[in-house]
Amino acid sequence: MAATGEAVLDVRGLTRLYGAGCPDCLVLTGPDAGTNICPQCHAIVACNNISFDLEQGEILGIVGESGSGKSTLLRCICFDEEATAGECYFAAFGTGRDDAFSQTGQARRYIRNHLLGIVYQNPLMGIKPHFTAGGNVAEKLLTADVYNVSLIRQRAATLLQRTEVPLARMDDFPANFSGGMQQRVQIAKALANNPPVLLLDEVSTGLDVSVQARVLDLIKEIQRDLGIAMIVVSHDLGVIRLLADRTGVMQHGQVIEFGLTDQILEDPQHRYTQLLVHSML
Amino acid sequence: MGNVLSVRQLSKHFILHILGGKVIAGCEEIGFDLKQGEFLGLTGPSGAGKSTVLKCIYRTYLPTSGQMLYTGKDGRQIDLACAPEREMIRLRRREIGYVSQFLKVMPRVPAVDVLAGELRQKGWEMERARQRAREFLKIMDINQALWDAYPSTFSGGEQQRINLARTLITEPRLLLLDEPTASLDIVTRQIVIRVLKDSKAAGATMIGVFHDLDVMGRLVDRVFGIEAGRSSTQCSPPQVATDLTPVPGHYYDSASVECGAGASTDRRGSGRIASREDTL
Ligand SMILES: Nc1ncnc2c1ncn2[C@@H]1O[C@H](COP(=O)(O)OP(=O)(O)OP(=O)(O)O)[C@@H](O)[C@H]1O
Ligand SMILES: Nc1ncnc2c1ncn2[C@@H]1O[C@H](COP(=O)(O)OP(=O)(O)OP(=O)(O)O)[C@@H](O)[C@H]1O
Ligand SMILES: [Mg+2]
Ligand SMILES: [Mg+2]
Ligand SMILES: [Zn+2]
Numbered sequence: 275m276a277a278t279g280e281a282v283l284d285v286r287g288l289t290r291l292y293g294a295g296c297p298d299c300l301v302l303t304g305p306d307a308g309t310n311i312c313p314q315c316h317a318i319v320a321c322n323n324i325s326f327d328l329e330q331g332e333i334l335g336i337v338g339e340s341g342s343g344k345s346t347l348l349r350c351i352c353f354d355e356e357a358t359a360g361e362c363y364f365a366a367f368g369t370g371r372d373d374a375f376s377q378t379g380q381a382r383r384y385i386r387n388h389l390l391g392i393v394y395q396n397p398l399m400g401i402k403p404h405f406t407a408g409g410n411v412a413e414k415l416l417t418a419d420v421y422n423v424s425l426i427r428q429r430a431a432t433l434l435q436r437t438e439v440p441l442a443r444m445d446d447f448p449a450n451f452s453g454g455m456q457q458r459v460q461i462a463k464a465l466a467n468n469p470p471v472l473l474l475d476e477v478s479t480g481l482d483v484s485v486q487a488r489v490l491d492l493i494k495e496i497q498r499d500l501g502i503a504m505i506v507v508s509h510d511l512g513v514i515r516l517l518a519d520r521t522g523v524m525q526h527g528q529v530i531e532f533g534l535t536d537q538i539l540e541d542p543q544h545r546y547t548q549l550l551v552h553s554m555l
Numbered sequence: 556m557g558n559v560l561s562v563r564q565l566s567k568h569f570i571l572h573i574l575g576g577k578v579i580a581g582c583e584e585i586g587f588d589l590k591q592g593e594f595l596g597l598t599g600p601s602g603a604g605k606s607t608v609l610k611c612i613y614r615t616y617l618p619t620s621g622q623m624l625y626t627g628k629d630g631r632q633i634d635l636a637c638a639p640e641r642e643m644i645r646l647r648r649r650e651i652g653y654v655s656q657f658l659k660v661m662p663r664v665p666a667v668d669v670l671a672g673e674l675r676q677k678g679w680e681m682e683r684a685r686q687r688a689r690e691f692l693k694i695m696d697i698n699q700a701l702w703d704a705y706p707s708t709f710s711g712g713e714q715q716r717i718n719l720a721r722t723l724i725t726e727p728r729l730l731l732l733d734e735p736t737a738s739l740d741i742v743t744r745q746i747v748i749r750v751l752k753d754s755k756a757a758g759a760t761m762i763g764v765f766h767d768l769d770v771m772g773r774l775v776d777r778v779f780g781i782e783a784g785r786s787s788t789q790c791s792p793p794q795v796a797t798d799l800t801p802v803p804g805h806y807y808d809s810a811s812v813e814c815g816a817g818a819s820t821d822r823r824g825s826g827r828i829a830s831r832e833d834t835l
Contacts, residue, residue, distance in 0.1 A: 484663070543570075
């Protein structure tokens, strides 16, 4: 399904500091300063005034070096971390112009359980290895207020099938699964509540190449079939090339360049992006 | 009929920060018009800027200056040089196709699904998309045994036909072709020529770079020469096919091109090219 023109997620000025911070943190850090650590107060500016929006069915890629703030960005959007400043709007929450960051616990839980799917680099952050594969999916459905047992079982089976986890393994424990299969269980779980927005952090990193290819296919298929919008974080430009329509490049907490993915790869404007692309060739 | 595309003073410079800010000229003040259903051939020596022009139109390259006015299916005019990215994505899905010389596909996706996937992006239902994909693979004369195999394992010529097919199957209104017949043998080249002629007959507007002058002569209405980034010549293709081709299939040396009197004017270095109205 193609992007439709409606923003399902709108992030404005997202900022996250680690440390008390001072009035000059944001200007004293970034690509020009060459660091994300404030020289004055030593706070870490993990995300510095990041804005973008996401349309239905669109895949936005985020690339950047280690420590540039990619994971922090996702973690703020799903409330794993508290944003220091900025706003975040979900079309499906409230009027669509109610800032998620300024909501209290209950509304946040609603957003997280109903409007978001999260896939972490480490599958064990997203799934419980000692719940069965089916049980993991069921857990997410329960948080999304689906209580009918036979419906849950049926939906879990459908999702695991779609992510190519053999049905025979539905009642096995992911602790005994391969890394690729754990990752597919995690994706099934993230999709359980049929979220409009899916956040993926280095989903294919650490998987061997053929397993990685299948995970990437799966993600593309999910986009096409379900029209879910995604933010795909990766330091691997190959992954970004295959998945993302648009891409943002992060360095030292800032987005230094946004563009069509092929343009970012073939005609990068920023010095750092040029380095990144050339080091890949 | 109005112009589908008007390129005006298009320049592209690459600033290479990692080489101390070195500036490389891709193309300089290129200008041409394309009417609906017209097929323009771009020629010029290696490095002249042909691919750069195509990639600017598709916005794989961000133009440095100039305009590229595209008139959409809905009659709206959009300057591709500065259209928002989302607008470009929409146009790419619905109206503007680009065929590069090399295939880039997801690994482990069967040929039939590479094609079907393009239609799925446009909202087609899976079985219908696969059905159409199979028809297209047949048109492209891809051996049926390969339909469910992965294109990354295909021969160069097969890959190139898949590459062309995945774009043509969406029936783009404006088609940008960068050497679409480069690695094909004579038989498959015939197939591609036939398919491109069909697209043209169906109303597609096209720009193509061909190193094979014989192929170009059989397809294009008009030729636009580029040399060292600038427009050099414009002429109609019979001359290309007959006068200018010492041996068909040889690489084209645009330095030797002289358009016959009345056919065109040599505008080398003039920087601006008025569209020629006379076509074949
Ligand atoms: N809980 C924390 N406390 C202090 N600093 C943190 C914390 N979490 C992240 N940081 C810092 O914030 C910055 C951004 O980290 P983040 O994990 O977002 O980077 P990343 O771009 O995801 O890197 P990678 O590619 O290595 O995963 C880093 O400098 C990191 O050290
Ligand atoms: N992404 C890029 N970055 C830097 N320079 C580039 C880039 N793309 C093209 N160029 C330069 O722009 C000039 C024109 O290149 P282009 O690829 O457009 O030539 P061409 O006419 O298509 O040549 P060929 O017939 O060999 O394909 C060349 O000097 C080339 O090196
Ligand atoms: Mg990270
Ligand atoms: Mg070229
Ligand atoms: Zn500070």
